[in-house]
Amino acid sequence: MEKHVNFGSRMGAIFAAAGSAVGLGNIWRFPMLVGDNGGAAFILIYIMCILLVGIPIMVGEFVIGRHTQSNMIDAFRQLAPGKWWRIIGVMGIGVAFIILSYYLVVSGWTLYYAYSSFSGALSNPDCDYGAFFGDYVANPWLSLISAVVFMLMTHLIIIRGVQEGIEKCSKILMPMLLLIIGILVVCTFSMPGINEGLTFLLKPDFSKLNFSVILAAMGQAFYSLSVAMGCLCTYASYFNKNTRLVSSALSVSSIDTLVAILSGFIIFPAVFSVPHVEANAGPGLVFQTLPYVFNMAFGNIPILGYIFSGLFYVLLFLAALTSAISLHEAVTAYVLQNWKMSRKKASTIVSACAMTLGIFCCLSFGVLSHWTIFGLTIFDLFDTVSSNIILPLGGVLLALFVGWYLNRELVRQEITNNGEVSQRIFPIIIFLLRWVAPIAILSMFIKGLIEMFNK
Numbered sequence: 001m002e003k004h005v006n007f008g009s010r011m012g013a014i015f016a017a018a019g020s021a022v023g024l025g026n027i028w029r030f031p032m033l034v035g036d037n038g039g040a041a042f043i044l045i046y047i048m049c050i051l052l053v054g055i056p057i058m059v060g061e062f063v064i065g066r067h068t069q070s071n072m073i074d075a076f077r078q079l080a081p082g083k084w085w086r087i088i089g090v091m092g093i094g095v096a097f098i099i100l101s102y103y104l105v106v107s108g109w110t111l112y113y114a115y116s117s118f119s120g121a122l123s124n125p126d127c128d129y130g131a132f133f134g135d136y137v138a139n140p141w142l143s144l145i146s147a148v149v150f151m152l153m154t155h156l157i158i159i160r161g162v163q164e165g166i167e168k169c170s171k172i173l174m175p176m177l178l179l180i181i182g183i184l185v186v187c188t189f190s191m192p193g194i195n196e197g198l199t200f201l202l203k204p205d206f207s208k209l210n211f212s213v214i215l216a217a218m219g220q221a222f223y224s225l226s227v228a229m230g231c232l233c234t235y236a237s238y239f240n241k242n243t244r245l246v247s248s249a250l251s252v253s254s255i256d257t258l259v260a261i262l263s264g265f266i267i268f269p270a271v272f273s274v275p276h277v278e279a280n281a282g283p284g285l286v287f288q289t290l291p292y293v294f295n296m297a298f299g300n301i302p303i304l305g306y307i308f309s310g311l312f313y314v315l316l317f318l319a320a321l322t323s324a325i326s327l328h329e330a331v332t333a334y335v336l337q338n339w340k341m342s343r344k345k346a347s348t349i350v351s352a353c354a355m356t357l358g359i360f361c362c363l364s365f366g367v368l369s370h371w372t373i374f375g376l377t378i379f380d381l382f383d384t385v386s387s388n389i390i391l392p393l394g395g396v397l398l399a400l401f402v403g404w405y406l407n408r409e410l411v412r413q414e415i416t417n418n419g420e421v422s423q424r425i426f427p428i429i430i431f432l433l434r435w436v437a438p439i440a441i442l443s444m445f446i447k448g449l450i451e452m453f454n455k
């Protein structure tokens with residue numbers, strides 16, 4: 001078994017946690033929700049959710065991880081021995097495993113789309129993008145190969161360990177990701193739809209706001225920050241004693257929110273540059289609408305469309321990779337600490353099991369599309385059960401655990417680094433964890449359940 005290792009630097013710790021948070025959810029799901037729910041008004045609500053619910057839970061998870069220096073299951077065993085609270089740890093790691101198995105399918109798509117952009121297949125003016133996507137996901141071999149290649153990349157990083165693998169990669173991949181976003185945002189200024197796109201993003205339309213929009217914003221904040229699924233708890237177990245938990249949570253959430261909003265700045269000017277494309281094109285937006293949009297948005301300078309499209313899918317791929325690393329590590333850390341085996345062996349077991357489930361998810365777009373439970377394919381079932389049920393439930397329990405059960409002095413010591421950091425924020429975090437977060441997430445959970453059964 002490997003001995004406990006910490007991240008080597010504060011920067012490394014923040015980039016690793018931000019890498020977990022910044023994922024497909026930021027670049028694909030966030031703009032889609034903004035498009036559906038009235039632009040800037042949704043963004044404002046989203047930011048409130050991050051501040052009032054997301055950050056306090058993230059701090060709670062950091063407290064648990066750093067204090068116990070363990071994966072999420074063992075952390076709860078230590079903090080509440082013999083109590084049913086440990087179900088939170090089991091749910092966290094379980095959900096990380098399930099998300100990993102379907103996340104790698106979509107991540108494989110990003111890899112294939114990056115390849116197809118650079119090979120020129122996506123810039124062919126006669127391409128029917130809907131059919132291109134449909135044929136690709138229904139082709140068992142192509143989509144499986146993409147997922148396996150993606151899994152192998154993740155695996156190779158995980159086996160190198162915390163400092164040499166996760167930290168080093170995050171320090172390279174995150175700046176690369178930010179740089180690509182910067183380049184893409186600058187490029188959008190040469191698109192004809194820039195004014196319309198910016199107006200859509202910056203002018204709030206409060207008439208679109210209602211309770212269900214607020215709950216959608218909260219669900220997104222939750223998913224986007226990667227809280228309650230063992231990833232951040234595991235990463236926090238690698239934080240050292242000087243890492244400031246609240247300021248790290250603020251930095252991670254700021255990077256995450258910035259990337260989400262900038263993705264909107266990339267996507268909407270492009271969408272508004274092309275006639276007959278709607279801003280609320282739904283889930284097909286990234287893989288069916290955008291390739292077409294990128295191809296058309298630069299009008300008579302097709303080479304720009306080619307580069308823009310390639311960089312965009314590389315961006316998606318990088319975001320997916322850093323998130324998958326954190327999901328994988330959450331499970332691997334448990335396996336290696338609990339069963340006392342080498343990192344190589346533990347991560348091979350995790351990769352093999354996740355890939356096996358991943359195969360079913362992949363095939364559920366083609367040959368297994370008739371396998372349904374509650375009318376959902378395997379892929380949709382994994383996504384719905386994890387994001388609509390296990391995640392919010394885990395979030396509520398986590399907030400209650402840190403807010404009510406955990407020894408207050410322990411939480412204070414962790415949040416203030418044994419008195420070195422100001423205490424002022426402490427009562428606010430406790431208040432949010434005790435009252436605001438549980439009530440808010442519970443409403444979201446109930447709505448998710450109702451929606452699921454109404455389908």
Ligand code: PHE
Nearest residue numbers: 021023024025026224226323
């Ligand atoms: N936060 C990631 C995203 O926005 C998703 C994710 C969930 C990553 C859980 C890791 C763990 O895409």
